[in-house]
Amino acid sequence: MEWYLPVIWAALIGTAVAMYVILDGFDLGIGILFPSARSEAQRDQMMRSVAPFWDGNETWLVLGGGGLWVAFPTAYAVIMPALYLPVIVMLLSLVFRGVAFEFRLVSHSKTWWNYAFTIGSTLAAFSQGVILGGLIQGIHVKDGAFAGGHFDWMTPFALLCGLALIAGYGLLGATWLTMKTEGDVAERARGQAKFLLMAVLAFMAAVSFYTPLAFERIAQRWFSLPNFYFLWPVPTVTAVVAAALWYWIGQRREILPFVATIVLFLLGYLGLIISIYPYLVPPSLTIWDTAAAPASQIFMLIGTVFLLPIILGYIVFIYWLFRGKVREGEAYH
Amino acid sequence: MDLDPVLLARIQFAFTVTFHIIFPSFTIGLSAYIATLGVLWIRREEDRYQRLMRFWTKIFAVSFAMGVVSGIVLSYQFGTNWSRFSVVAGNVVGPLIGYEVLTAFFLEATFLGVLLFGFNRVPPWLYVTSAAIVAIGTAMSAFWILSANSWMQTPVGHEMRGGIAFPVDWLTIVFNPSFPYRFAHMLNAAYLTTGFVVLAVGARYLLAGRFQAEARTMMKMAIGLLVILAPLQLVIGDQHGLNTLEHQPIKVAAMEGHWDGSKPGALVLFAWPDEKAETNRFEISIPHGASLILRHDPNGLFPGLKSVPPQDRPPVLNVFFGFRIMVGIGLFMIAASLYGAFLWWRGTLFETRWFLWILSHSWWTGFVAVIAGWVVTESGRQPWLVQGILRTADAISPVPGASILGTLVLFVFAYGIVFWMGIYYINRLIAKGPEGRAVDAAEGVPSRPLMAAEGAASDAMSKRR
Numbered sequence: 001m002e003w004y005l006p007v008i009w010a011a012l013i014g015t016a017v018a019m020y021v022i023l024d025g026f027d028l029g030i031g032i033l034f035p036s037a038r039s040e041a042q043r044d045q046m047m048r049s050v051a052p053f054w055d056g057n058e059t060w061l062v063l064g065g066g067g068l069w070v071a072f073p074t075a076y077a078v079i080m081p082a083l084y085l086p087v088i089v090m091l092l093s094l095v096f097r098g099v100a101f102e103f104r105l106v107s108h109s110k111t112w113w114n115y116a117f118t119i120g121s122t123l124a125a126f127s128q129g130v131i132l133g134g135l136i137q138g139i140h141v142k143d144g145a146f147a148g149g150h151f152d153w154m155t156p157f158a159l160l161c162g163l164a165l166i167a168g169y170g171l172l173g174a175t176w177l178t179m180k181t182e183g184d185v186a187e188r189a190r191g192q193a194k195f196l197l198m199a200v201l202a203f204m205a206a207v208s209f210y211t212p213l214a215f216e217r218i219a220q221r222w223f224s225l226p227n228f229y230f231l232w233p234v235p236t237v238t239a240v241v242a243a244a245l246w247y248w249i250g251q252r253r254e255i256l257p258f259v260a261t262i263v264l265f266l267l268g269y270l271g272l273i274i275s276i277y278p279y280l281v282p283p284s285l286t287i288w289d290t291a292a293a294p295a296s297q298i299f300m301l302i303g304t305v306f307l308l309p310i311i312l313g314y315i316v317f318i319y320w321l322f323r324g325k326v327r328e329g330e331a332y333h
Numbered sequence: 334m335d336l337d338p339v340l341l342a343r344i345q346f347a348f349t350v351t352f353h354i355i356f357p358s359f360t361i362g363l364s365a366y367i368a369t370l371g372v373l374w375i376r377r378e379e380d381r382y383q384r385l386m387r388f389w390t391k392i393f394a395v396s397f398a399m400g401v402v403s404g405i406v407l408s409y410q411f412g413t414n415w416s417r418f419s420v421v422a423g424n425v426v427g428p429l430i431g432y433e434v435l436t437a438f439f440l441e442a443t444f445l446g447v448l449l450f451g452f453n454r455v456p457p458w459l460y461v462t463s464a465a466i467v468a469i470g471t472a473m474s475a476f477w478i479l480s481a482n483s484w485m486q487t488p489v490g491h492e493m494r495g496g497i498a499f500p501v502d503w504l505t506i507v508f509n510p511s512f513p514y515r516f517a518h519m520l521n522a523a524y525l526t527t528g529f530v531v532l533a534v535g536a537r538y539l540l541a542g543r544f545q546a547e548a549r550t551m552m553k554m555a556i557g558l559l560v561i562l563a564p565l566q567l568v569i570g571d572q573h574g575l576n577t578l579e580h581q582p583i584k585v586a587a588m589e590g591h592w593d594g595s596k597p598g599a600l601v602l603f604a605w606p607d608e609k610a611e612t613n614r615f616e617i618s619i620p621h622g623a624s625l626i627l628r629h630d631p632n633g634l635f636p637g638l639k640s641v642p643p644q645d646r647p648p649v650l651n652v653f654f655g656f657r658i659m660v661g662i663g664l665f666m667i668a669a670s671l672y673g674a675f676l677w678w679r680g681t682l683f684e685t686r687w688f689l690w691i692l693s694h695s696w697w698t699g700f701v702a703v704i705a706g707w708v709v710t711e712s713g714r715q716p717w718l719v720q721g722i723l724r725t726a727d728a729i730s731p732v733p734g735a736s737i738l739g740t741l742v743l744f745v746f747a748y749g750i751v752f753w754m755g756i757y758y759i760n761r762l763i764a765k766g767p768e769g770r771a772v773d774a775a776e777g778v779p780s781r782p783l784m785a786a787e788g789a790a791s792d793a794m795s796k797r798r
């Protein structure tokens with residue numbers, strides 16, 4: 001039990017983070033692509049395609065953070081101070097882009113809230129990438145508490161991860177738009193998706209080459225035998241999915257590009273997990289070192305087992321309710 | 334210059350949490366009001382209710398968005414600013430907040446989508462049900478977060494091992510001694526806050542001679558509710574105080590400005606507590622009054638501030654004045670709602686202009702009382718963060734003062750903009766009023782085509798330029 005509980009919780013939090021990245025990813029992506037819209041009506045159309053969902057999507061971030069605290073309090077208490085500034089910048093960016101949904105509607109001049117939405121979304125994506133990069137490159141820990149410098153996270157690698165996530169969320173946003181909108185907006189999104197796909201692949205390649213070179217532990221994981229026999233399919237499948245995505249965008253398919261982008265994200269995520277498991281705070285704290293009291297993990301697990309299916313149920317219902325395409329000039333609320 | 338990280342972290346948390354609580358105090362009540370309007374609309378099939386429902390939903394949307402984004406900031410601040418707290422209390426408080434996410438946040442965030450965008454897509458019953466689900470979600474959220482906060486005030490059901498709290502009995506933890514009082518008091522506070530906003534808006538329309546039918550409905554509904562809830566708040570608050578006396582007597586001593594526990598306490602109406610001289614200046618008080626309230630005996634004794642050394646006392650001024658502001662507003666609320674009910678019964682409520690004027694200017698009372706109440710509760714717990722277990726000064730993250738100061742400035746700046754714009758927009762929505770007929774609503778919100786036209790116009794303008 002003491003051994004399994006942290007593994008179950010790591011899987012659950014991993015799932016929450018994946019849900020967050022995909023769901024909020026596409027609506028942050030809309031913000032990133034916002035400046036490319038040609039008119040206020042097109043901006044309305046883009047925003048409308050995500051407006052009923054954004055709040056629910058962002059709740060996965062609360063579950064991810066809250067879940068980390070519930071199940072691995074020590075990790076939470078190390079990671080947050082270590083990545084203090086990027087975390088706060090992310091939160092503030094989310095404030096501005098969040099209120100922009102409603103404020104934009106009721107203000108006379110939308111310009112400022114258009115900026116707030118774009119800059120907030122882009123900066124939130126960037127800081128999330130930096131947080132991820134900061135975590136992968138490792139945090140200095142002493143006696144179970146953060147003991148590093150306050151700008152340790154600021155490395156070229158972390159900044160690269162920040163840019164990578166902007167491109168990644170942009171791609172999710174673009175393929176979402178090809179699925180959920182029509183007309184000019186959808187047309188332009190196809191072009192953007194192709195460009196962003198190239199960028200994402202370039203970033204993925206950079207990260208895949210850089211991390212094994214820079215971090216001995218990651219090279220060990222991937223290139224030692226027999227690991228390599230099991231792991232080589234990951235990059236291979238990624239290449240196949242990327243090719244299919246490119247093809248489907250060209251074929252003007254509507255749903256498949258979005259699905260393929262999600263798969264691409266999941267593959268990248270899988271690669272990441274392979275690189276750092278079983279560490280939650282590389283290079284020193286594993287999921288077992290940081291786990292909460294079993295009584296806490298069990299109490300929370302019981303609720304999760306019952307509630308998560310219900311939550312997923314009504315989330316599916318909402319996406320079903322607001323199915324179909326959003327046209328230019330349609331009513332907001 | 335030496336920046337004290339503890340002080341800065343406290344200021345930062347107090348600032349962000351105070352900003353946050355403004356919105357829940359309003360959205361918890363408003364969502365319930367919207368759901369009620371929805372039920373009336375379906376039952377009585379009168380357009381008036383539907384217009385009011387749609388009107389308040391627009392205001393709700395703006396407030397809710399601010400509540401959500403400021404709440405997300407808070408949940409991460411436990412880690413960024415109070416990481417020792419996260420470790421020491423994480424086993425107990427973490428799951429309570431985890432349950433809040435699972436039972437409340439997902440529910441309200443998801444069905445909010447239906448409430449804001451589903452009017453033309455779902456049948457009325459489902460629309461109104463979604464409104465009710467949002468209202469239930471907000472109340473459940475209050476349940477869990479107040480359970481967590483109450484456990485920090487009156488921790489039970491755990492055991493300490495190696496300086497870390499481990500849960501023993503979850504039911505005892507969730508329903509800890511101060512929780513029932515705090516939950517009832519806060520939920521009621523939220524309904525009172527909303528009630529006074531609705532009342533003020535109704536009074537404002539009546540004075541301006543606009544939307545008469547809607548304004549009368551709003552005022553009647555609000556007064557009918559407040560005349561029960563405002564006196565009830567006094568009763569709950571009194572019980573709450575008695576409970577606090579049992580568990581946190583020094584907090585009560587600070588509320589009452591009571592220094593010397595060997596004498597019966599006076600009911601201090603006004604004073605300036607002087608923490609250095611350990612006495613009250615400029616005191617106006619009713620002798621034996623506090624003893625009578627707290628002990629039901631004019632000569633009853635209760636602990637005074639001097640019974641603990643100065644470093645174990647809370648900041649007396651915050652607690653003392655916070656308490657007086659809250660109770661003062663509470664008494665005003667009782668008076669206003671009783672007098673309103675009296676005028677209604679006399680049939681002159683809608684003509685008594687001086688009274689309407691007062692009501693139309695009292696929309697802020699609930700918000701101020703809520704904030705004052707929280708200052709009493711939280712400042713009164715000092716120097717403890719978790720009563721008797723963890724001191725605030727020991728709960729801090731290993732983050733330098735400069736980082737906290739820098740981000741504090743960012744928060745003040747960002748929240749300043751968001752807050753004033755939000756108030757401004759809500760005010761404008763109110764000034765515009767519940768216009769439009771139900772017929773329009775079937776084709777979408779009446780204001781919408783107008784806005785599309787505006788958008789097109791401004792595009793045309795920018796192209797010409």
Ligand code: HDD
Pocket residue numbers: 055058059062350353354356357360361396397398399400401402403404405406407408437438439441442470471472474475478479519
């Ligand atoms: C009495 C009620 C109450 C209190 C004391 C608090 N909150 Fe709150 N919170 C709410 C009642 C609420 C609410 C009514 O559920 C929300 C939803 C929208 C709003 O305006 O308030 C909310 C939103 C909200 C959200 C966003 C939820 C979402 O994504 O939909 C978070 C993460 C928090 N809160 C976290 C906190 C924390 C960490 C608090 C304590 C320090 C806190 N809240 C105090």
Ligand code: HEM
Pocket residue numbers: 342343344346347350351354415478481482485704707708711712715718725
């Ligand atoms: C689980 C819920 C809560 C936790 C964990 C919590 C924790 C804290 C912490 C860490 C501080 C800083 C220490 C200090 O300044 O004294 C604080 C202060 C404060 N909190 Fe809370 N709090 C909670 C709920 C709330 C809520 C809902 C409010 C409502 C507004 C609130 C209002 C305040 C205020 C006003 C202060 C400043 C007190 C002072 O200046 O001394 N708290 N709280």
Ligand code: HEM
Pocket residue numbers: 511514515516518519521522523525526566567569570571573574577584659660662663664666698699702703704705706707709710711713
């Ligand atoms: C009418 C007389 C009232 C009395 C006697 C009263 C009593 C109290 C007491 C004793 C506390 C502190 C409890 C503690 O920290 O242990 C408290 C807290 C609080 N009060 Fe009041 N109160 C009154 C009116 C109001 C009103 C009108 C509002 C808002 C509309 C309000 C909102 C709050 C809030 C939000 C708190 C902090 C949360 C809590 O601890 O419950 N109170 N009140």
